[in-house]
Amino acid sequence: MGDDENACVRNIVKEIIREMNPKKITVNKNFVTYLTKLLLINPNWGIGDDFFSQRQNVQHFVKYVIDDLLKVQDDPKIVTLKIQFYFSCNLERMDYAIEVNRRDLRNKLLVLKEDIFTFSKVEDRNDVDALYKKIVYYITLASGLGNPAKPKVFEETLVALKSILYESELNEFVTLSKQEKQIQLCQMTKVVAGIRLFDKDCDKGGEGIANLPELLDKAIHVIRGGTEETLLMIMERVNTLTTAVEKCYHLKQTYHGYQMICIIPDELSVKIADDIEYIKHLLIFFRQYELLIRKILDELEQINEKTELIFTNMEKMLKLIHETVYMKIAIPVGVVFPLFEQLWEIWEEFQNQGLLLSRLSMIMSNMETYAKHTRYDHLVIEHLLGTSSSLTDAERLEKTAQYKLVSDNPEIRVVRSEAIKNFYNLKLEYLGFCCWKLIETDGALIPGNPSMGIVIYKLKNYVFSCIEAFEEFCKDPEMYINCALDLSRRKPQLINFFQLKEELESVYNVEKLVQSKVELKMCEDKSLQTVHQATESFVDSTYKWNIWDLKREALTQANLLSAVTVSTQTIKTSSKNSVRAQTYNKKIVDTQTSKDRYTTMPKNSVFIYGLRGKKDDKQFKIDLTRPIDES
Incomplete structure (x- = not known):
């Protein structure tokens, strides 16, 4: 930057x-x-x-x-970012922490060292004792082998110092230059510390020196036990959250392919719909927590292996020193002093491992504090799960283990996991989570199944949780990769979780990684026939289609304005005629919208026979109306 x-x-x-x-x-x-x-x-x-x-x-x-x-300090988004930051500042810089600790120790002893260097001459016994005392204090504190304020520790260190720096040599020491004094003081620290460690092994000294190998072994077992218990708790919550998220999202086949849709029961929709996003963020937090805990376990394993190696080297060095000094009255300084220095350097590695262990323990404790500050709503998750039991990652992968992926895209290659050497060291994109479901669910972490096959695209390895996800990815892999980058932009806790920082920086100049697709509206002609008519058929007897009939009716009504109503009552009814009524069954009629149609009803025509030329009163009607169903 x-x-x-x-x-x-x-x-x-x-x-x-x-x-x-x-x-x-x-x-x-x-x-x-x-x-x-x-x-x-x-x-x-x-x-x-x-x-x-x-x-x-x-x-x-x-x-x-x-x-x-x-x-909102207990929001899983911000807590995830906090543990990522804390972890990057501590565990990923463990060697630097050792250097800082050594530098702090040197700074604390700087005043004492300067007092030693200020001696320019030794005139009397008081000067000799004072100089010896300062050097003893410096060597003991710099080596971390006990408390020099304790008489036994002081006497033991003083005896070891006098065995390599006689009183007669003090005058020569104080006349050296500051740089030479510093070199010699550093060498004396290593040799005296090595002598004290050798005396401890011989049971002739070692006052105030802790049994570091034994303490480290106990500490490793205690920290490992606590870490594994934490991991079990994390995995229990991860399994519960993953199952809850999977239950909310369902695979649906559409016109364009497959997609994941969120389906929540009606009785839970109002309350739970707003919590789905929170649960996904919570799942990201616990997956990040799981990843960091597994790294701590790896560090513990490395410390354990290194501690065993250091212990083996120390035993070999002690054996070599014993063989060198055994039954010998005088030994050349050039032979034995380097051995004592090497013994001290091995012991210093023990101290470094102890420092790393204490730092790991502190990291574990602080991350547990972060986890406790994260809200975990059991009630919401239980409502989502219902009667379903949570599945472990192994049980989830076992459901799709029998399926095998086959690619029809020439740019994508599928390799069986059994055919890959050192498969467990293989780097999987998105930490082995299903890329397609990650995009479709907007951030849900669903594990992919390597047993179905490792998908290789542009020298990168992907795994998927189902065949449908793989098929959709094959249609446009670049789009889904860009969608993952765009998702990480919107959810910054995914950047370091998926290690996408470099990729995001490389596309910084591209503001819009994913072009939104416009859904085309498809139009089709459809016909629909119901079992029963939607509305009862009705024929308006007063309906007139002819404009002249309407005009005639208007004239009649206009004439009525000047007419007088007259009523006449006869004693007897002149005649009664029966009226015949003809009905027709309901006809199924097709109706087509957006197209013009017309209907022609047959015109009523009746002939009354016998009105003219007959002397009797026997008239009758003849219906000349053409039938409706005439073809």
């Missing part, structure tokens, strides 16, 4: 901290810097080197960091 970018980050961090103070939000400044750098990998914030010309974007960024991330 260039100087301009660093200056921009510093200014943003200052503004974030300034805005946090009135809201009483306390966060480590280094963590705010770490978070800011992660978020600024996303170019969509619109913040570049020119800090002042992008003031509005910076204000929006600061508001997001404070309100959406830092304000």
